[in-house]
Amino acid sequence: QLQLQESGPGLVKPSETLSLTCSVSGGSISNGPYFWVWIRQSPGKGLEWIASIFYRGSTYYNPSLESRLTISMDTSMNQFSLKLNSVAAADTAVYYCARHPPCGGGHSCTFDYWGQGALVTVSS
């Protein structure tokens, strides 16, 4: 059974960089054809897709956050990571990592596996 687990600092100061890692077990992130994804949920608010990385390394970003984002993967560690720089209070959220099969080609276009989420608070 595929399992995803987020890790990283729970508190980040304003203007600094938020860094999170998602460790994947029960399957290899380098075995396609999946996208590995970050999604966030601000307190009491809805879900927001942040970024995706395809198993071959191509990246996709939410246009509203793109200038501050980097998503990467480390296949040797079976992990993928997110960096969000110049954070502000509005970036306070629970950050989820998830898996997304490619849309079409017999795959379901959806987030089918999720991590439990990691709360990141931006505060001085």
Add this chain to the structure above:
Amino acid sequence: QSALTQPPSASGSPGQSVTISCTGTSSDVGAYNYVSWYQQYPGKAPKLMISDVSKRPSGVPDRFSGSKSGNTASLTISGLQPEDEGDYYCGSYTGNSYFFGTGTKVTVL
């Protein structure tokens, strides 16, 4: 573009049916048969309930069903159970990104 529009709340008594709508545009919900529905309990991660408008993953009760007409998708819970109380979010692929709905809180009376 902004989030897909859902009603803030919906409710029903046990055994009744509840339908939640998810309204987007011709660029997202209307363009693709790639609408999903997620159930979320407080403090927990979302759980996939419906994918590709109407596909139910293994283990999801058959009282959950999905449909779509034009730019609006719907989730119907037939035979509402106490454990169905929670937040429900729709989501739609948009070609180069993904949008979620505003969320609907389902209350079992």
